[in-house]
Amino acid sequence: MAKTALQFRHNGRDVAVFVDGGANLLAVLRGVVGDMTPKFGCGQGGCGACTVLIDGEAHLSCLTLAEAVEGHSVETLAGIKDGPNLHPLQRAFMEHFAAQCGYCTPGMLMAAKALLDHNPAPTREDVVNAISGNICRCTGYEPIINAVLAAASGGRARA
Amino acid sequence: MPVTVRTFATSGEAAAALSSERDARYLGGGTLVMRALNEGDVSLSTIVRATDGALTRLDISGSRITIGAGITFARVLAERELSFLHPVAASIGGPAVRNMGTVGGNLFAPAPFGDFTVALLALDATVALQGGYGAREVGLEEFLATRARQAAGLVLSVSLQRPASPEAFRYRKIARIKPKGGAVMTIAAHVPASGGRVLSARIALGAMAPTAIRAKAAERALEGRALDATSIAAAAAAVTEGSSPVDDSLASAWYRREVAGVHLRRLLIGEP
Numbered sequence: 326m327a328k329t330a331l332q333f334r335h336n337g338r339d340v341a342v343f344v345d346g347g348a349n350l351l352a353v354l355r356g357v358v359g360d361m362t363p364k365f366g367c368g369q370g371g372c373g374a375c376t377v378l379i380d381g382e383a384h385l386s387c388l389t390l391a392e393a394v395e396g397h398s399v400e401t402l403a404g405i406k407d408g409p410n411l412h413p414l415q416r417a418f419m420e421h422f423a424a425q426c427g428y429c430t431p432g433m434l435m436a437a438k439a440l441l442d443h444n445p446a447p448t449r450e451d452v453v454n455a456i457s458g459n460i461c462r463c464t465g466y467e468p469i470i471n472a473v474l475a476a477a478s479g480g481r482a483r484a
Numbered sequence: 485m486p487v488t489v490r491t492f493a494t495s496g497e498a499a500a501a502l503s504s505e506r507d508a509r510y511l512g513g514g515t516l517v518m519r520a521l522n523e524g525d526v527s528l529s530t531i532v533r534a535t536d537g538a539l540t541r542l543d544i545s546g547s548r549i550t551i552g553a554g555i556t557f558a559r560v561l562a563e564r565e566l567s568f569l570h571p572v573a574a575s576i577g578g579p580a581v582r583n584m585g586t587v588g589g590n591l592f593a594p595a596p597f598g599d600f601t602v603a604l605l606a607l608d609a610t611v612a613l614q615g616g617y618g619a620r621e622v623g624l625e626e627f628l629a630t631r632a633r634q635a636a637g638l639v640l641s642v643s644l645q646r647p648a649s650p651e652a653f654r655y656r657k658i659a660r661i662k663p664k665g666g667a668v669m670t671i672a673a674h675v676p677a678s679g680g681r682v683l684s685a686r687i688a689l690g691a692m693a694p695t696a697i698r699a700k701a702a703e704r705a706l707e708g709r710a711l712d713a714t715s716i717a718a719a720a721a722a723v724t725e726g727s728s729p730v731d732d733s734l735a736s737a738w739y740r741r742e743v744a745g746v747h748l749r750r751l752l753i754g755e756p
Contacts, residue, residue: 329489347487347521347531368522370515376580382558383580388518390511390531392489439579457664458578 333394335360336404344391351375351386354401362402362431366460373459376432377401383439383458402431405438414438417476418469425463432459437473447477487521491533495614498534499638503616508532510638512554512589515581539588539640547646550612553588553639557600560587568646568653572603572672575657578664588639591627595691596667596734601628602690603655605698606672609644613637628695648676656751657690658743660734667691668735669744671751675711682706687719687748692727692740701725702748716752720745 328343335358342357354360354377366374368387375387378400386399405412414437417423424430433456440447440455447455452473461469490508492498502508508530511517520528539554544565551560557573560566561582576582576590576599590600591611604624611627613620615637624642647653654673659665670690675682685706687699701722709715729740749755 345486346489349518349522369519370577370581373578373580382583384583385515385580387522388514388584390489390514390518390533392491393514393533436579454663455579458580 329392331391331395333396334398336400337398348391349387350377350384350389350391350394350399353391354386354399360401360403363435364428364431366428366432371460372429373432373436373456374429376435376459378435378439381439381442383436385458400435400438402434405434412438413479414441414473414476417472421468421472421475423465423469423472425461425465429459429461429463433461433469437469437476440473441477445477447474449474452477487528488530489533490530491535493535495534495536495539495638495640498532498536499614500616501530501532502638505530505532510534512586513556513584515577515585516589516592534638541641548643549646550641550643551587552641553586555587557582557585557587568650569600569603571655572600574663575599575655575659575670587642591624591639591642592631595694595730596732598696599657599667599670599690602670602688602696603653603672604642604644605688605696606655606674606686607644607647607653608674608686609642611642612640614640625698628697631695647674651754652676654751654754656747658747666734669729669740669747670696671744671747673748673751675706675752677711680710681708682711682715683708687723689723689727689744691734692724692729692744694728697727699723699725699727699748706752711752713753716749719752720749723748 331344332341344353351363354363363377363386364374366372370385370388375385376383377386380398414434436456436459452470490501509517509528511531511533539552541552543550557576560569560573590598609624610621657670658668667690672688674686685703687702688696689699690696702719705718705722706715723744724741729737731737
C-alpha cells in the first residue's frame with residue numbers, strides 16, 4: 326500500500342517523512358523519526374506514557390493519526406532541555422526522586438509541562454488533575470506531584 | 485495492517501464516503517477509532533476524516549445550544565456559557581483525552597464510556613446526521629437505540645436546550661479512581677420544578693446498558709410530585725427497571741444494580 330508524505334515540526338525542526346496508512350504518531354516518532362522518548366504503554370489511551378504536546382496541548386500520540394499532525398508542531402521530551410541544561414521539570418524530577426523504573430516519566434514530564442506552560446503557579450489539585458491521565462505503576466505519584474510543584478516555584482519550595 | 489485514509493474538505497463528501505463503504509469508519513478525536521486500530525481491529529479498512537470547519541462550530545447565542553460533533557471536551561470546558569456541562573466534560577479522561585475526545589465521538593463510545601452522552605440524554609438532545617442523501621435530525625434516544633445497526637451516516641452536531649435552572653440539572657459519575665477512572669455508573673438528571681412539583685423529569689444512566697438509557701420508571705416516580713424523601717425513595721427503588729448492566733473490571737452487574745438507587749438518591753437530595 327502506498328505511503329503518505331507527511332511534514333510537521335518536531336521539537337522546533339521541520340521533518341518530512343513517509344508514513345503507512347493509519348499509522349499513529351507514536352509509531353512514526355519512534356520508528357521513522359527516531360525519537361524514542363515517547364513510550365508505548367497500552368495503545369488504548371489509558372496510561373499516558375506516549376503523551377506529547379501538539380501545538381502546546383497534551384495529546385496521546387498512540388491515538389493520534391500521524392497524518393493529522395500535517396503542518397502542526399509536535400513537542401516531545403527529547404526537545405525540552407535547552408542545550409546541555411535540563412529543563413527545570415527534569416531537574417526537579419531528579420531532585421525529588423520522581424522516577425523509579427522511568428517508563429512513565431516522559432509522559433509525566435510532558436503532561437506536567439503542558440500544565441506549567443498554561444499555569445505557572447498550579448495548586449496541588451491542579452497538578453493531580455494534570456497528571457491524572459498518566460499511570461505510574463511504581464506508585465510514585467507523591468514524589469512526582471512534589472517535583473512538579475517544586476519546578477513551578479523555581480525549585481525553591483519543598484512541598 | 486495499513487488502512488486507507490480518506491480526508492475530505494466537507495462533511496457532505498465524508499458522509500458520502502461513509503455510506504458508500506461498509507468497512508469505513510469516521511475518525512474524530514481518535515480515542516475510539518485509533519484505539520481499535522491499535523488493537524488490530526480488522527473490520528476496519530478505511531478511515532474517513534473531514535476538515536470541515538462546520539464540525540467544530542459552537543452556537544450558544546440562543547436558548548437552544550448547538551455543539552459541533554468535532555468540539556472537544558477541553559473546548560467545552562473553556563466555554564463559560566456551557567458551565568452546566570463542565571462537571572460532565574471534566575469527568576472524562578485526563579487532560580490529553582479531553583484535548584482529543586469529541587462530543588460527536590462520545591455518542592459512539594461503548595459502556596462504560598460515553599459519560600457526555602448520558603448528560604445529553606437527560607437534557608433531551610437531538611443529533612444532526614448527514615447521510616449519503618441529505619441531513620436529518622433525530623432524538624438522541626432514537627439515535628442510541630439504533631446505533632448498532634445505524635445506516636452509515638456522519639454526526640454533524642448535537643443540539644439541546646439549556647437546563648431550566650442551574651439546580652435542575654444534576655450529574656454524577658461514580659468511579660473507583662479519582663480524578664480519572666471509568667464509570668461504575670454515570671447518572672444525569674434534569675428535574676425542572678414548577679410550583680414545587682417536578683415536571684418533565686428526565687433521568688439518564690450510563691454503564692447500566694450497552695448504551696446510555698433513560699430510567700423511565702424513576703422519572704415517572706418523580707413526575708408531578710415534590711422532590712422530597714418519599715418521591716426520591718420511589719425513584720431510587722425503580723431506577724434499575726429496564727437496565728441491563730454487565731460484569732466488567734470496574735464492577736459486577738449485581739453491584740451496579742445494587743447501588744444505582746443509592747447514587748440516584750444522593751444525586752437528587754444534592755448530597756456531595
